[in-house]
Amino acid sequence: MKLNNFLNNKNITQDVIDLDRRGFINKFLEGTVAGSLFVVVPMGAGDIFHELAEDHEKNLLAMNPDAKYVFIVDITQCIGCGSCCVADKKENNVPDGQYRTWVERYVIDMLENVYVDSPNGGLNGFNEQRTDIENEIRDSFFVPKLCNHCEDAPCIQVCPVGATFTTPDGFVIVDGTHCVGCGYCLQACPYGVRFINEKTHTADKCTWCYHRVRKGKLPACVNACPTGARKFGDANDRNSEVSKILHSPAILTVLKKDLGTAPALFYIGKREEVV
Amino acid sequence: MRHIVKSLLIVLGIVATIFLGRHFLTPDSWGKYGHYRADYIDEEANRSINYGENDSCLKCHSEVVDMLKHGEHKTLSCEVCHSPLSEHIADGKKIGSMKVPTGNEIDKTCLNCHQKNVAGRPHKFPMIDKNEHYKMLEIRADHNCNQCHTVHYPKENINKAKSLSRNLREAVDNEAK
Structure with missing residues (x-):
């Protein structure tokens, strides 16, 4: 309001001249100091006030910064049963109507029309045939979707408060206690995996079950998958299943490769129609 | 002379406020690994699990x-x-x-x-x-x-x-x- 009055006043020069020293300093301090205090001064590493406390709970595995965790989804194995979605929902207490992971059904007909549906995110499975497709079906398959845990994640770049970040072991997670719920990351994510959690009102997304991995367990969806369509592991561990797949002749693709986000989620058997 | 001392005091005051503000408003583990609160990593990792194996x-x-x-x-x-x-x-x-x-x-x-x-x-x-x-x-x-x-x-x-x-x-x- 003050600023508006100030700007609308045509006789600005006179207004400034009229100020005495105290008045000028007051005006100057009003905005500048408050603004510069926490924005201009970089907050970060090397803070002299910090005591770096190191205490891990006993049941947690130490972070492994040498690991390169990857997730592989084998589309040719997925049967669309929805077990992964149920496991994910119950493991992470995801509110109804929101999904950390979901399964899409792609149906492509002979005229190259592509039909995609995902009733209730695939939570109840896909037990009914689609009846709205007139032409003969050429190809159909299920595509499970989840967070890509990009190496160069757009959602991290846009977060104004540093609430989302890549952990030293490569997981992209959201600090719910720090998030202000601005929703900027929701727009930045090219894969649409983020949402504002109805219960916490902060950004939320799949963490590849970081809390399970650090306890030496597989992500809930990988554990629940009956056909082994979802695989998870450390690509730098030569004995892991994912490492063997990555070094096999299997064709692995990622979603929206051209965006340069370098996802750590790979697909086997992904058709070119999948976006 | 007096005006120099005065302005120096103001500058000192501003610097002190900045450091105090940083001290109280920055979370303890901020900056340990990067521009985020490092303690959250273990908070997230400690979340209880629902599914066993x-x-x-x-x-x-x-x-x-x-x-x-x-x-x-x-x-x-x-x-x-x-x-x-x-x-x-x-x-x-x-x-x-x-x-x-x-x-x-x-x-x-x-x-x-x-x-x-x-x-x-x-x-x-x-x-x-x-x-x-x-x-x-x-x-x-x-x-x-x-x-x-x-x-x-x-x-x-x-x-x-x-x-x-x-x-x-x-x-x-x-x-x-």
Whole structure:
């Protein structure tokens, strides 16, 4: 309001001249100091006030910064049963109507029309045939979707408060206690995996079950998958299943490769129609 | 001279406010690894888990898990058809009963994966049209899948019946010789 009055006043020069020293300093301090205090001064590493406390709970595995965790989804194995979605929902207490992971059904007909549906995110499975497709079906398959845990994640770049970040072991997670719920990351994510959690009102997304991995367990969806369509592991561990797949002749693709986000989620058997 | 001291004091005051502000407003672990609160990593990692793994079930239900391991359903997780471990066990004690599908729920559970004619399923995956299957084998429509297929070892009874009839056939053939 003050600023508006100030700007609308045509006789600005006179207004400034009229100020005495105290008045000028007051005006100057009003905005500048408050603004510069926490924005201009970089907050970060090397803070002299910090005591770096190191205490891990006993049941947690130490972070492994040498690991390169990857997730592989084998589309040719997925049967669309929805077990992964149920496991994910119950493991992470995801509110109804929101999904950390979901399964899409792609149906492509002979005229190259592509039909995609995902009733209730695939939570109840896909037990009914689609009846709205007139032409003969050429190809159909299920595509499970989840967070890509990009190496160069757009959602991290846009977060104004540093609430989302890549952990030293490569997981992209959201600090719910720090998030202000601005929703900027929701727009930045090219894969649409983020949402504002109805219960916490902060950004939320799949963490590849970081809390399970650090306890030496597989992500809930990988554990629940009956056909082994979802695989998870450390690509730098030569004995892991994912490492063997990555070094096999299997064709692995990622979603929206051209965006340069370098996802750590790979697909086997992904058709070119999948976006 | 006085005006220099005054302005220096103001600058000092501003610097002090900045450092105090940083001290109180920056979370303790901020900047340990990067531009974020490092403590959250362990907070997230310490979140309680709801789903165990089949080995958790093995501790008490060894016969069933053992059976599962030898059958066609060896890749299944117990908690898919039952419910998460956290609804059953807390701090090593039983706190509630697991969901056990009965009657038509069993058929629904089976067909969730094995329903035939669902576009998208890989063709090599065993799928069944219940009505067709019952009609072919002349089974009463009100029967459930588990009356022939043991849910934890689907082909157990079928294989036993097959080997019995094979043995019988061989015995009859030998008799004829």
